[in-house]
Amino acid sequence: MTSTWAAEAGKRLIKIAVPNKGALSEAAAQMLHEAGYAQRTDSKELVLLDEANGVEFFYLRPRDIALYVGEGTLDVGITGRDMLLDSGASAVEQLSLGFGGSRFRFAAPAGSDLELEKLDGLRLATSYPGLVGAYLAQRGISVRLIRLDGAVETAIRLGVADVIADVVETGTTLRQAGLELFGDPILQSEAIMITRTGVEPPRGFDQFVRRLNGVLVARNYVMMDYDVSDDHVADACAITPGLESPTVSPLARQGWHAVRAMVPRKQAQQIMDDLWAVGARAILVTDIAACRI
């Protein structure tokens, strides 16, 4: 089938950077696949053209993606919020993508009883010197930053640092290294979609955003259908207001209506209980395969 893209000859492809490996890579490719885009089948492929949808994907290290977008070499990127801030690139967050969630935290050997104010003069190891440096500078704290590529948690045991700042998801890596958190979280990070600062995104970008939003809504909402007697329609609709408004249709059976509304997936069970309590019956939940809201 010819897409609207192919039909409009002469429109330039949108160049999109996608993490080629690491914590965000698989989930990013899955999201793009659910949004209807072609994705590479071989993890060694570096570029993939999806001409029918007017896009070209470049598989790059997540740390480099903000740089390419900030320089204007690529139009759009998927990376981590922590990596965007660390890079200092001229790129802005357009949409958070709901995966790759983590916190960026300070840690020190268990029992050291450290606080932010005691960091002055200490050696701090991190793979995110831009992010940590800016955070500490804003608070007037001066440390010796030791920039490492990864496995930062080991730096203290090996004697090159006194404290670290790193990505924490479950906390397992920290615990296994005998470390504990201190200070407030520096940042709540997750996968985000970015574009170049101050530059109008290319034509067709809106369609890309709508598709990703469609995936997020389909993941986060379900469709709920139920029957309810006329005198309880108002109570039931108050429980399921939908995104705009629920659909209420008369049933063949006198005195009853059918109601249809989108509800947050995580609350679906509680909502069904609440509907039952106001007299709704035949309550059904179905997945949303795709949508444009």
Ligand SMILES: Nc1ncnc2c1ncn2[C@@H]1O[C@H](COP(=O)(O)OP(=O)(O)OP(=O)(O)O)[C@@H](O)[C@H]1O
């Ligand atoms: N365990 C994790 N859970 C959730 N997000 C994570 C985790 N580890 C890293 N991330 C996030 O994924 C993004 C990319 O990090 P990733 O670890 O994939 O890259 P890297 O450290 O440069 O590469 P690698 O670890 O492959 O050497 C960052 O935004 C980071 O916050």
Ligand SMILES: O=P(O)(O)OC[C@H]1O[C@H](OP(=O)(O)OP(=O)(O)O)[C@H](O)[C@@H]1O
């Ligand atoms: O809290 P956890 O669930 O243990 O996850 C956090 C760990 O995951 C990442 O490591 P990664 O595997 O990316 O290795 P790296 O440190 O070399 O980047 C991150 O740098 C932490 O070390």
Ligand SMILES: [Mg+2]
């Ligand atoms: Mg890593």
